[in-house]
Amino acid sequence: MFILVNLKTYPCDPVAVAEAVADVDETTDARLAVAPQAADIARVADTGVETWAQHVDPIDHGSNTGHTLAETVADAGAVGTLVNHSECRQKLADVDGAVRAAERAGLETVVCANNPSQVGAAAALGPDAVAVEPPELIGTGTPVSKADPEVVEGAVAAAGSVDDAVSVLCGAGISTGEDVAAAAELGAEGVLLASGVAKADDPAAALSDLVASQ
Numbered sequence: 001m002f003i004l005v006n007l008k009t010y011p012c013d014p015v016a017v018a019e020a021v022a023d024v025d026e027t028t029d030a031r032l033a034v035a036p037q038a039a040d041i042a043r044v045a046d047t048g049v050e051t052w053a054q055h056v057d058p059i060d061h062g063s064n065t066g067h068t069l070a071e072t073v074a075d076a077g078a079v080g081t082l083v084n085h086s087e088c089r090q091k092l093a094d095v096d097g098a099v100r101a102a103e104r105a106g107l108e109t110v111v112c113a114n115n116p117s118q119v120g121a122a123a124a125l126g127p128d129a130v131a132v133e134p135p136e137l138i139g140t141g142t143p144v145s146k147a148d149p150e151v152v153e154g155a156v157a158a159a160g161s162v163d164d165a166v167s168v169l170c171g172a173g174i175s176t177g178e179d180v181a182a183a184a185e186l187g188a189e190g191v192l193l194a195s196g197v198a199k200a201d202d203p204a205a206a207l208s209d210l211v212a213s214q
């Protein structure tokens with residue numbers, strides 16, 4: 001399973017979380033990665049942990065004040081990027097443009113979607129993966145893999161019917177190894193989570209629990 005930890009703008013120490021991820025990474029077959037804020041990518045990548053961006057814009061080099069260029073996050077050490085998070089919603093054309101920008105920069109892509117229909121649309125854009133995250137469960141601690149298993153199964157079916165090369169992650173409320181195991185049972189190849197690690201008193205302990213079933 002791929003366990004991708006999105007730090008959002010939580011007030012955690014991104015390097016301390018990255019070091020905890022690096023430690024736990026040595027104990028598991030699961031693939032672990034961290035998505036810090038853009039300004040923290042270089043120092044998180046310096047820990048050696050797999051580092052992702054939270055967002056890139058559908059732009060090329062040029063007059064784009066305030067935007068995030070895919071090549072710049074790649075140069076800073078990111079190997080992948082989220083696209084279209086529920087908290088950073090993009091128009092379809094911009095999701096497409098961001099996936100193309102990420103490809104151009106050699107970044108792996110996970111396009112986030114709220115439900116199986118959006119997963120189908122996202123999969124048609126040819127990302128490496130899609131992540132289904134019902135917005136109403138984000139940050140609640142109630143895991144989508146238990147609260148709404150049909151959404152995960154529906155997302156796996158929707159992506160598979162469009163392009164079975166696109167893998168499916170699920171997210172929202174994931175915080176334990178049991179939640180990760182439930183996601184795997186439903187056909188997800190990974191999980192995307194945030195508060196379960198970023199807001200934990202002991203992120204290393206939270207991560208150890210997350211990989212316990214791997």
Ligand SMILES: O=C(CO)COP(=O)(O)O
Binds near residue numbers: 195
């Ligand atoms: O939005 C999410 C990950 O991108 C999920 O957040 P939580 O893990 O806090 O529910």
